[in-house]
Amino acid sequence: MLVEEIMRTEVITLKANDTIKEAVHLLQVNRIRHIPIVDEEHHVVGIVSDRDVRDASPSILLKNHDTRELDNELHTIMSSPVITVHPLDFVEEIAKVFYDKEIACLPVVNHGRLVGVVTEKDMLYTFIQLTGTNVQSSLIEVKVPDIPGIIPEVTQIFGRRKVNIASILVYPYKKDTQYKILVFRVQTMNPMPLIQDLRQAGYALLWPNNIPEPKL
Template identity: 30%
Template sequence: MSGQLLALAQLLFGWLPRTVQTRPGEWLRAAMGVAGAVACTFWLSSLLYGSTTAMILLGPAGASAVLLFVVSSGALAQPWPVLGSYLLAALVGLAMLHLPLPEMILGWQLVTGVGAVVLGMSVLRCLHPPASAMVVVILLAGDLLSPLGGWLVLPIMLNACCLLFCATLYNNLTGVRYPKQAPRGDLHHTRDILPGQRVGFTEEDLDRALEKHGAFVDITRHDLEQIIRDTESSALRRKMGDIRAEQIMSRDIRTVGPDTTVMQAVRLFRHHHVKTLPVVDSDGVVQGITSLSDLLAQLDLPLGRILPTRINLWRDQPLHKVMTTPVVTVDGQTHVVDMIPLMSNQGLHCLPVLDNGRLVGLVTQTDVIAALHRDLVSHLA
């Protein structure tokens, strides 16, 4: 008997998921967002359509709020699934209530309505589970909602729009980007993919894997790709050892001040054969960074027309008017694997290294290439 109980306990504990990778602070953030969005939705719906209608439709809205604030990066929580599924659920529910369909008992109406909504969401690529609950609510509370008639679509879509507005505002204000969008990869306005994506798996590999999987995956395609690339980066960091910014950075660096003129900066570029110069104040705090491309971009002259007056104005212009800011920086403990994407994907020629906000070094593309070469040689040896 004790053996059977032990086996049952092991089975039940086996159903428990692994430890979640989120922090308690994120739990509190999401809970506050859900509570606020549900309260706002109920208040607005009550104001426009009465408390009875608002209470009837609040259940699916609460379920949607969990997706929008807790798993906002999921494919099921994006704007089109919410809007499309709610509209589809409203139309199917109205059809089951008002169209001259054959006599059906309530149980068959529920089964047919839920099945139709799930099939429609799959075809329209707007899968959102609370929409199936919306159909059930409409059919069960048909008598209470009948005064609205075909206008029932409006309070349902009002709930969807209110939830999306709250999710977009709250998530972005609390540091969670919503809705999820794949970042632009055409840095140089060409059809080339980002340098960091040219080695390893390709988009075609990911498409084939998803097609082979063949089932619904509650994650956006971009997030899945990012998770895989982060895993590769973690594995590469483990294999490459401890190559940090403080080990490979240049320490005797040339800087300029915010009031340095363009011509003075050009002389430094020519004398030291560098492509970028950090702009720092008297306390050594980085204010910006300037490069040859930044300076040439200010000299936007029509082809064949050289205006001496404009050239003189350009020469005497202070750098604080043409420098790039804010500056992407790293600290001394940043691993080389984390610096490579900043340079390759964002097109940065160098990365200032800060210590307590003060500039202590500069990591250039040449420094990174030399470090990777030494690491490769050591592995071959």
């Protein structure tokens, strides 16, 4: 999946010489947490978060708080330079950027100009879709040898039952590199026939693992 498929293209922006007061207003009215700061050519020169604004605003707990601080320009509090991504970057790869850099919003830039943004909320929703948890389904975890061709070998069992697979995830099995875990989300509310077939084929089920073997 590409960034252009999940990015928001209607982006609220401000200029570096706009005021903190203007940012506070836009953040509250639009219920957003980040505002990219752009120049006249729509190049990204900074980004301001709701936290930046809170830290720069006078405390309401003080009796005589000075609201003139809100008249300061955004270049005094914005983060710069800004990490950006491209519309044709893969979503799975920019997830690592979110994690490594501990950020919550990435401006999307094409030919140097801002064309969209991706937030951590967008990423979370995307992974919900990728894992299939947004559809009615059952979860099956299978421990398999880490050898070429093992995934199509296992999925043949699902195919024979004509069960649709919503998603497949692959995880390492603890620290044992000889095995891996295949996590299937299948569109059936009765996974019992599949579970029995997998066991009969010699696969170890990690989930569900409390369903008894069928009686002969």
